[in-house]
Amino acid sequence: MRLRHKPWADDYMKENDHVVVQKPFDFKGNWQANFKKEQPLHLEIGSGKGQFIAGMGKQHPEYNFIGLERVKSVIVGALKKVLDAETDNVRLINEDAADLRDLFGTSEIDHIYLNFSDPWPKTRHEKRRLTFSAFLEQYEDVLKDDGKLTLKTDNRGLFEYSLASFSQYGMIIEEVNLDLHAVEDPLNVPTEYEEKFAAKGQPIYRCKARFKS
Numbered sequence: 001m002r003l004r005h006k007p008w009a010d011d012y013m014k015e016n017d018h019v020v021v022q023k024p025f026d027f028k029g030n031w032q033a034n035f036k037k038e039q040p041l042h043l044e045i046g047s048g049k050g051q052f053i054a055g056m057g058k059q060h061p062e063y064n065f066i067g068l069e070r071v072k073s074v075i076v077g078a079l080k081k082v083l084d085a086e087t088d089n090v091r092l093i094n095e096d097a098a099d100l101r102d103l104f105g106t107s108e109i110d111h112i113y114l115n116f117s118d119p120w121p122k123t124r125h126e127k128r129r130l131t132f133s134a135f136l137e138q139y140e141d142v143l144k145d146d147g148k149l150t151l152k153t154d155n156r157g158l159f160e161y162s163l164a165s166f167s168q169y170g171m172i173i174e175e176v177n178l179d180l181h182a183v184e185d186p187l188n189v190p191t192e193y194e195e196k197f198a199a200k201g202q203p204i205y206r207c208k209a210r211f212k213s
């Protein structure tokens with residue numbers, strides 16, 4: 001859906017600036033001030049239409065959540081989901097993950113989620129993959145020493161690439177799951193893409209990793 005078909009998107013986001021943070025760069029290093037309670041901060045990069053971040057917010061009132069999504073016409077869907085979930089521990093940022101270090105201070109985040117990130121299958125687009133080493137450097141900076149990175153995807157190529165990239169970077173891989181839905185996990189909050197691909201019978205891959213401290 002093209003943005004020009006959603007001229008109300010800016011107004012909708014401004015009206016709900018308690019959820020979509022309007023000057024997110026001002027909060028670098030001080031994100032806890034944006035939340036009601038000071039508690040661990042979890043970040044999803046590429047949150048799409050927000051089913052995961054809204055669901056996690058509801059399931060985990062003991063954490064604060066931020067969904068980062070660069071496409072305006074998509075993040076408004078996430079805004080609606082967060083409002084409908086009536087949870088006060090989720091914020092959204094309409095920016096690009098390339099600016100992560102300008103958005104978050106060192107060791108400010110406890111957990112990063114990458115859910116069904118764009119696979120960028122062509123080798124010449126490797127740098128755009130959210131698990132490319134330059135992104136990992138940023139994640140290492142903004143994550144706490146014992147912080148975690150969780151990746152879910154249906155894309156086998158991206159999964160294989162990411163495992164190799166984590167490993168080459170020297171990260172510790174704590175879980176590799178090649179068929180997340182084979183066993184029912186009541187704690188797993190499915191994303192929109194996850195539901196779509198799982199319904200087609202495609203396996204969902206998950207990896208949990210952390211940086212060496």
Ligand code: SAH
Nearest residue numbers: 046047048069070096097115116191192193
């Ligand atoms: N996580 C959602 C959406 C997956 S599609 C789900 O699982 O259903 C990938 C999303 O990541 C898209 O909405 C895309 O706009 C966003 N995205 C990709 N690269 C990004 C970046 N560099 N910064 C912020 N968002 C990004």
